[in-house]
Amino acid sequence: MLAYLSRRLLFVVPTLFFVSLLIFTLQQLLPGDPAQVMAGEDQRPEVIEYLRAKYHLDQPFPIRYLYWIGGVLQGDLGESIRIGRPVRDLVLEKLPVTAQLAVMAFLIALLIGIPAGIVSAVKNNTVWDYAANAVALWGLSTPNFWLGILLILLFSVELGWLPASGYVPPGEDLAANLEAMILPAFVLGNAIAAVMMRHTRSAMIQVLGQDYVRTARAKGLGERVVIVKHALRNALVPVVTLGALEFGQLLSGAVLTEQVFTIPGFGKLIVDAVFNRDYAVVQGVVLFTATAYITLNLLADIAYFLVNPRLRS
């Protein structure tokens, strides 16, 4: 176990190094000159020159990378050229927002995906199976920005039940916060419910074929008891651990969902930064999320390892 863990930890370093190189290269390759973008409408040559020098944009590629990574290693993610604030502050400001969105979305995905997966496994190849499939798949099959706009039109414009967009910190007003977050969380959760369903379904099918379930059935226990008490409990473990891996996917989905609902989280920060060529922000945020993703992966792996005695040998 310890050997396995340390091996995994050892891999984190080169992986992160590659992430930093990848995102830096990709950013720097983007067409257009960030100094020019930042110089605004007026495009004064002296302002452009000044910005180039200030943000080391006049240096060759490897030097710029060293400037950046040097800062990162000292905990300095650089500064947003666009709004003149440290990227670290921006990350800390957005982290709770996206984290809340992700957790809520994850719960919604479980709420849809697990029952759908159970039904699909137990009532395999019946109308129930198809209905469960349809419920889980429809979220995956709709572009989530699109679903978002439709829900806004329905719930805030037509029905007036929920705010159209805008974010309220939970500390300020929890009810308003939940009202603002429920639609985006639903849209986002919907998109990964199908994955949860697939995991649940295959785990259930596997568990239902196991000896102890057969034994329980043979004992004459009701089908409901067998499924809930015996099968589900064992099937859930891999579902939740595998589900943790979907957090990365959530962030991807958050990119557009946050855009539509104007939720000031990572997704919105990063997309706007790509289009504004706000290098330090894109690099900083991607590096941070990648680190978070790798950490989550590692934790999920360890958890999976711990609950799966067979793997330990």
Add this chain to the structure above:
Amino acid sequence: MAVAVLDTLPAEKSPARRALGRLLRRKGAVFGLVVVAIFVAVALAAPLIGPADPSATNWSLIRKPPSWEHPFGTDELGRDVLGRIIWGARASLLAGVVSVSISLALGMPLGLLAGYVGGWVDGLISRVVDGMLACPFLILAIALAAFLGPSLTNAMIAIGVSATPVFVRLTRAQVLNAKVEDYVEAARAVGNPHWRIVLRHILPNVLAPIMVQATLAIAAAIIAEASLSFLGLGQQPPEPSWGSMLDSARRFLSQAPWMAIWPGASIFLVVLAFNLLGDGLRDALDPRQH
């Protein structure tokens, strides 16, 4: 597409036929297959059933609701929405199939290499793949598409490259499993060259899960094209794609909802179909169930 996939499955005919039988017993998968087939047919027949020029504008017909002449209504430049849906099927299906082909073309060889050769080659490829997987997929695609410039072709490349790591990882895992099977050991024992072992013995046996993944990836790629279009990085006017139609429709949601409903519904249907087909294929090819 899906049928062709089945034909290239394991060399022996009977397991493939049995899998096909299992696939056809799942109504969801059959539904998916039929819908995909219909859309492919529509896309291929676009010049026959659609208008000659889906980009031709008519300013006396701007944003007219559905009518006999224009059953899906007209758009912001007076173009027939049905005609653009028909032609747009080409762009959207192409976006799905081409991007996944790119992922496969890049991902399978790398996965085979990593899995079969192992050692530092595997280490290097795996770290790169881990790194790419750690960056949110859509962010990679957006950055790549912005780098290449907004167009359908570039969006397909961006999506294809961003989705590659999944296929590398999947292929590698399958190869690692297959490598220790008896028939591979046997092939090696009789002195077959590596390329022959890989191509003749390993590849055919790892194809099934990859094809399942590919089918699901087509669904994801069509959504991704729509997402990039939403950000202005997909198909560019005047040529239609469902994603770019949705994007233009956003400005007229309350005045001309039909501009948004049909491309939205088309995306939904075809993506759902690919998803159902993919899930069906997985069940059909997964011997665990039987």
Add this chain to the structure above:
Amino acid sequence: MRSVRVLALAGLVALVSSAAAAQHLRIGLAEDPDILDPTLARTFVGRIVFSSLCDKLIDITPDLKIVPQLATGYTISEDGKTVTMKLRQGVTFHDGEPFNAAAAKYSLERHLNMPGSNRRGEIAAISSIETPDDYTIEIHLGSTFAPLLSQLTDRAGMMVSPKAAEALGDKFGTHPVCAGPFKFVERVAQDRIVVERFEQYWDRKNVHLEKITYMPIPDATVRLANLRSGSLDLIERVLPSDFVELKKDPRFKTSAVTELGYQGLTINIANGPGAQQNPLAKDKRIREALELSLDRDAINQVVFEGLFQPGNQWVSPESPWYQKSLPIPKRDVAKAKKLLQEAGMPNPVVDYMVPNDTQSQQVAQVIQAMAKEAGFDLRIRATEFASSLKLAQQGEFDLYQLAWSGRTDPDGNLYNFVGCKGPPALNSSKFCDEEVEKELVAERTAISEAERMKHFEAVARKTLSERPIIYLYHRKWLKAHTTKLTGLVDYPDGLIRVVGLKLQ
């Protein structure tokens, strides 16, 4: 559906009225402002926020006359090289520092000298600033510069607290301290900017609002949804198609005012190797043919519901600076075809660079279809804004669809775009004409408006026939707000002046 809507509405009314009692105005912006430092700021949307935070030396009226703000009056010396301003007394900055001649001098010098200042170019004509007494400043110019006063009605005239500016340096934008009616409270990037009433404001009695929240919501549909659901009180840049509907809705008031800027097509005449391949650069008859193939009214009708203002000059036909002797040419496809024949190029293929937003592209597709009737083959190349700047600068285009947000003084819409010294990213046509250049210099140094008008006319005669830019139309600033908001006055600069606003 209707009854549900009414019910929901009743609930909302209750909610909104409680907000109204608090005099809290929520404004939906179309973009996220950039850095909130008047010296470094560069976006149009940022100016909307500044109009509540930072007062200027002087301001404009809706018909562009100059009126006092922090300066109570000004005189210009006879040679036009010295502007003397009397400053308002008893004004304090948000941090309690007094506003006086020293602070005014400091602010202007900061605009002039701070590294990376975006204001320097606007007021570079200033050679020195003197403070004969505590409430008088003398601005000396190296040479007369007609647009100077107009510049001081905008960011270049914004006064900042010297103490705060010294303390924060280039971080001043993270917590701006000015002398406007509202003071900065907080900013959450891409989410909101909150300001609250400044009780020591010099015109406090006319400030009725207590708090303003600016919320950037880029998606116009979502912005509108927020207005409709009552989460916002005022939105800017309403889509023309939505505007038509909102006008009929008794719950909302709308306002439309023609912008100071323009939308046009820049033609690459002499910029880099791109110009050599550009058919439009080869023969001015081809440029004329392109203009004649376009029907500006039809563009306005098809894309903007007829709400915008067609135009053919750098100022709109409603502006006092518009040259009435040079009206909008009528569409004439036959003549356009003939001109192309004469130029020996009946079917020119043109690379047409267009921003990748759907509205610009709709305009582009209309233009493409119109030009096609005359024989042009315009190939639309959608380009991200950030990339287009560099491509424009390097001349990698034949035809470039460009928007300019506009300046109070017409010089701000002209000099940098057709003058030989214009920054390469703005004069991307690389148009440089001796006669035009002479007139531009004369226009800038002239003292009387009538004299300037003559020089502008000469520039117009030449540039409208040489066509480095084909001006197409002027947007209108379309705003909508709840009927509870009163006191909103429309200014052609599109900004929202908050003094006098009140929620009922």
